[in-house]
Amino acid sequence: MNEAAITDLITRLADDALIIAHRNSEWTGLGPMLEEDIAFSSIAQDKLGHAQALYNILHTNFGQPDPDTVAFTRNEAQFRCCHLVELPIGDYAFSLIRHFLHDAAEWVRYEALEQSTVVPLAQLARKIKGEIKYHLFHAKTWVVQLGAQGNEESHARMQSALNETFPLALGMFEPSEFDGELAAAGIYPGEGQVQQRWLELIAPVLEQATLRMPLVEGADLAASYGGRKGYHTVHLQPMLNEMAEVYRIDPAAEW
Amino acid sequence: MYGNLSIVDTPAGQQAADDPELLAAFEARIDRGEKIEPHDWMPAEYRRQLIRMIEQHAHSEIIGALPEGTWITRAPGFKRKMALMAKVQDEVGHAQLLYSAAETLGKPREAMIDDLLSGKSKYSNVFNYPALTWADTAVIAWLIDAGAIINQHTNAKGSYGPYCRALARICIEESFHLKYGYDNVVTLATGTPTQRAMLQEALNRWWGPIMHFHGPPDKVSQHTEKLVRWKVKMATNDAMRQEFLDTYVPKIWELGLTVPDPNLRKNEETGEWEFSDPDWDEFKRVINGDGPCNAERLAVRRMAEEQGRWVRQALRKPNHAYVAPLS
Structure with a gap:
């Protein structure tokens, strides 16, 4: 099996988890209510753990550096995260819609990865899925609450956040040159199939939230691609600089 | 994290006298070590002082999340990033517990937040100082949490049931924070010369606020004998400061760090620690709004309140009446 295909897949998953964890943690102390501060922090901690575990697979099984080195010393061109996770937290409506769209995709991915022929990845997927279940439950509850059971303003804010976020969300499924190979080897079904299942998962929730899915039959929405090839938004490198500010004082030191 | 128990405000005007029979029964219960619960009779002054105290404690937790919270995004390595996220999350959780405890006395959370933002209600003075480097977060997590x-x-031995129960839970989490802070401090103290220097500088910066933490000396602190009798105030500021110094100064010295006070020593005859008088004028100035970060802390909190208002309004059910929670 082509090792590059597997490491590319795991790097994408890990980088998404690390960057979204970092972004979600930025709500600490700033949430619309204390309970949401706490929820976003819990979710961030889980996702940081997922990133670390995925980098650990790369370290243990594929000869890559340790998780700290991988996470804290690479530059943006070496990252394979999608654009969706890179954006600053913005308004709560954006962070919530991102949380919903992103975690629904994670759910679909890890559900598929449970069957992966890469054993350590399949084992980890089972563990991670148990946590994503609650992340998605949290996201769905709030999306429906603010979409359908709030007021006119909350509905409008949610709909416009959804409209703005959707092209970025489609960027999560940027096709990979390894898709065919990964599917044939029973490692991962490929981004096309994952995107299809994702649409099926989010559609009934958006309907329940009385929100209109921006992707309509026949319309061509430009997906925000490039992240999986190392081309990123202007937000990633400054975030990485901030993340590594202390670590880079002395990367050889123990912190 | 909380200190400043000493900020006891004096009643604005003469309050209606409490029923002497009820008051006697109330005081007898406290003497017997019983806890007072939300629906029990209590003197108006007891209620007022407790709301003020628990509310200030809750504010201290959410404001206290800010200086350390800004370092979550810069924490070096997975281990520290994860631990700091969890630690600051705990502090926000403490605020939630404490606002609930204060709400049992009849003041809604929104009203408490309003009083924080208007400056009417105070919070622990230490959070008006900046955390300038990563080492500052280590010193805060170890020594400020230790003081707290x-x-x-x-206070967990006090008389008001909901507050005591909240504090019991909070103390368990705070002792983990202290372990985290100490581990972080030891790593820096035994690390590279740069790390060590960073730590010593942070300790120098924080020593003043740490000495302020338990409030002004008893000889000038205005607290009433009644609050002690009602077990609202449980120990003197000086006693708590002595306990802090006795436990932590030897540990600081053990790490080869110095304390920026040439007069700090334990008097073996009296068993008491002697130290230079911290600048109590600065303490008063900072409490009254003129510290390095007062404006910034409240501005951040105000921004969070304003930006999140639409979310809270969308949750509001006009037909639901406010009910104080039971704790």
Whole structure:
């Protein structure tokens, strides 16, 4: 099996988890209510753990550096995260819609990865899925609450956040040159199939939230691609600089 | 994390006298070591002082999340990033517990937040100082949390049931923070010369606020004998400061760090620690709004309140009446 295909897949998953964890943690102390501060922090901690575990697979099984080195010393061109996770937290409506769209995709991915022929990845997927279940439950509850059971303003804010976020969300499924190979080897079904299942998962929730899915039959929405090839938004490198500010004082030191 | 128990405000005007029979029964219960619960009769002054105290404690937790919270995004390595996220999350959780405890006395959370933002209600003075480097977060997590544990352990023996129960839970989490802070401090103290220097500088910066933490000396602190009798105030500021110094100064010295006070020593005859008088004028100035970060802390909190208002309004059910929670 082509090792590059597997490491590319795991790097994408890990980088998404690390960057979204970092972004979600930025709500600490700033949430619309204390309970949401706490929820976003819990979710961030889980996702940081997922990133670390995925980098650990790369370290243990594929000869890559340790998780700290991988996470804290690479530059943006070496990252394979999608654009969706890179954006600053913005308004709560954006962070919530991102949380919903992103975690629904994670759910679909890890559900598929449970069957992966890469054993350590399949084992980890089972563990991670148990946590994503609650992340998605949290996201769905709030999306429906603010979409359908709030007021006119909350509905409008949610709909416009959804409209703005959707092209970025489609960027999560940027096709990979390894898709065919990964599917044939029973490692991962490929981004096309994952995107299809994702649409099926989010559609009934958006309907329940009385929100209109921006992707309509026949319309061509430009997906925000490039992240999986190392081309990123202007937000990633400054975030990485901030993340590594202390670590880079002395990367050889123990912190 | 919380200190400043000493900020006891004096009643604005003469309050209606409490029924002497009810008051006697209330005081007898406290003497017997019983806890007072939300629906029990209590003197108006007891209620007022407790709301003020628990509310200030809750504010201290959410404001206290800010100086350390800004370092979550810069924490070096997975281990520290994860631990700091969890630690600051705990502090926000403490605020939630404490606002609930204060709400049992009849003041809604929104009203408490309003009083924080208007400056009417105070919070612990230490959070008006900046965390300039990563080492500052280590010193805060170790020594400020240590000071808070002494304060909170003492208050957990107080008379108001919901506050005591909240404090018991808070103290368990705070002792983990202290372990985290100490581990972080030891790593820096035994690390590279740069790390060590960073730590010593942070300790120098924080020593003043740490000495202020338990409030002005008893000889000038205005607290009433009644609050002690009602077990609202449980220990003197000086006693708590002595306990802090006795436990932590030897540990600081053991790490080869110095304390920026040439007069700090334990008097073996009296068993008491002697130290230079911290600048109590600065303490008063900072409490009254003129510290390095007062404006910034409240501005951040105000921004969060304003930006999140639409979310809270969308949750509001006009037909639901406010009910104080039971704790």
